[in-house]
Amino acid sequence: MAYPDRYAMLLSSLPYHGPLFGAKQTPLSRIRLNQRLALLDPLEAEWLRDARRLLEWAQQEPEHTDAEAIMRAKRLIDGIASPFIRDLVTWRLELRTLVAALRRRHRGEPAPRDPRWGFGRWLIRISGHWNEPDFGLAGAFPWLPEAKRLLDRGASVELERLLLGAVWSHLERVSDGHYLDFEAIVIYVLRWDMIARWTKYDGEEAAQRFDGLVEKALSAVEGLHLPAVGPQPERA
Numbered sequence: 001m002a003y004p005d006r007y008a009m010l011l012s013s014l015p016y017h018g019p020l021f022g023a024k025q026t027p028l029s030r031i032r033l034n035q036r037l038a039l040l041d042p043l044e045a046e047w048l049r050d051a052r053r054l055l056e057w058a059q060q061e062p063e064h065t066d067a068e069a070i071m072r073a074k075r076l077i078d079g080i081a082s083p084f085i086r087d088l089v090t091w092r093l094e095l096r097t098l099v100a101a102l103r104r105r106h107r108g109e110p111a112p113r114d115p116r117w118g119f120g121r122w123l124i125r126i127s128g129h130w131n132e133p134d135f136g137l138a139g140a141f142p143w144l145p146e147a148k149r150l151l152d153r154g155a156s157v158e159l160e161r162l163l164l165g166a167v168w169s170h171l172e173r174v175s176d177g178h179y180l181d182f183e184a185i186v187i188y189v190l191r192w193d194m195i196a197r198w199t200k201y202d203g204e205e206a207a208q209r210f211d212g213l214v215e216k217a218l219s220a221v222e223g224l225h226l227p228a229v230g231p232q233p234e235r236a
Helices: 003-012 030-037 042-055 066-078 083-106 123-128 144-153 156-174 182-198 203-221
Strands: none
Touching: 003 182, 030 182, 042 066, 042 083, 042 182, 066 083, 083 123, 083 144, 083 156, 083 182, 144 156, 156 182
């Protein structure tokens, strides 16, 4: 079966996901999603699995040393031949680095000196603008001032909602022009993952779960520093 036909068949079998915050459950079960994804070329399926390993907090391994985390992430990213997926993963890891910076500063820590503290193109900018509420990056990341305000208030669930909304909007932007191709499938699956995560939140239990996950994931991300992927100067 030709790839375009395979993509069209796969996408036509996936129910519409709807808005993120209006969802009560995922549009289809994890089992059924995995059954649909079996139509992918094995190599493409592997790229998608590797991207999800990097992005799903439940699959992070914070007990690893910084060097081990770097080697793992480099191995996964370098093995993904799709520039589209590499750029998506890079953008998400950079977002997490910004959140890690907010949390470090909230704890009263000084600007990081070790270049391995985070990921991506903004490390020097963040350290150099440590005392500015938005690190001088609100133009590139309009959600930063609100994220700081919510963090200061201890509003864990509201902060998670803000960050998920920023990621959802980014996926909406990069989906333009992708309808019946592999990239459209990647976007659908990443949105499915976000819906699955959001629909697990519930009041106090959500706040406790969020705090535990973010401490685990961001403690690993804070030690993650990888070579830039994609366009170089002023990457977000």
